[in-house]
Amino acid sequence: MRKIDYRQINETLYTEVLPNGLTVYLLPKAGFHKTYGLFSTDYGSIDNQFVPLGKTEAVRVPDGIAHFLEHKMFEKEAGDIFQVFGKQGASANAFTSFTKTSYLFSATENIRLNLETLLDFVQEPYFTPESVDKEKGIIGQEIGMYQDDPYFVQFSGLLESLYPEHPLAVDILGTVATIDQITADDLYLCYNTFYHPSNMKLLVVGNIDPEETMAWIRENQAGKDFPAVEAGKIQRIFPEESLSQIRSEASRTLPLSRGKGALGVRGRLADLPVDSRELVRFRYGANLLLALLLGNTSGNYLRLYNEGLIDDSFGYEYTLDRGFHFVGLYGDSDQPEAMIEALKEILFNFAKDPEVNETNLELLKKKMLGKYFQSLNSLEYIANQFTQSQYGDLTIFDVPEIIPTITLQDVLAAGETLLHAEASGVYYLYPEEGAN
Known part of the structure; x- marks a missing residue:
């Protein structure tokens, strides 16, 4: 077991790769009552075309299957896993993103029992045609609810404009039509490919003894058989990258009281740094540039x-994930077109903007670090962000060493790489006539 000391934040992380390929991280936090366990697979909604393990031909599975699989993992022949955790004094949850699926529990007691329950239920799939068909109606209702959410519709519409030929254009949940195609065999195919321990990570954070906890995990995993697989060898298939497919403008109407506008800029993967540390510097440099500007x-x-032109609803984000990166700016406005034009003027003339200066940058770096240190007081934040914010060997605990080193030149370079008008798209939501 390797020990990594982060002296600046007074944290110690323990890590080990088990013989079956599972990477384990343990973060002891003395003085905390709760313990979180997070079991994640590097598999999300965009991974819908791949070569199954042990095969040579690529397959295309229905959109929404990663999220559907997450739902079905909690249902076993013996009953509902949520009830099992409840009886053991724990609460459980799960979430699917574009690139990850994660299962977690939090508890103040029975930590070994709950940890073993987490490992066992995720590593023992149980799907039947009957249970799959029943789930289709449940997820269909969930899809319907999201389609009534204007913020969800706005975000999805912008992604569809920026990535019309990419799996990002389809929502994580899929559509009613695509989930209707899912079979139990499809679920097993995806499970056997992406839920292999070599494609998964386990994090336990809380008031734990790392040696004792690692011994529990080793014992649990040693009692299970998995096929031998070389880590990182899953073949995922995505369309060729092309900015020419971007839809410069799209819109739709909803029963709203005010209009909404979203401006997105799609980044090219080829422009990203290869080195992990430089990639993290780029990520925070891009975020700092957006903070300086807006x-x-x-x-x-x-x-x-x-x-x-904007109000308190205005917000922005830079998203950098496996296989894609983009800028998104969102806001409600009585003049959505004027708002978007003003945002374009600011964004695409960033190098001349007087807001982008050394003094403002130093203030924002301190503010960013302050929020970061405050977030480390939340075990839930650490558990949820750890695997989502990992780049190579770097973790969220490397951030306080990287942010202070970011210079104004780094920030400007991130803008030069990322902010190009020809890579942008706009999405509007307009109130239906008579909606007021």
């Missing part, structure tokens, strides 16, 4: 706010 203390934000 953070709620910037002159640009205050000007647009005073002009009535």
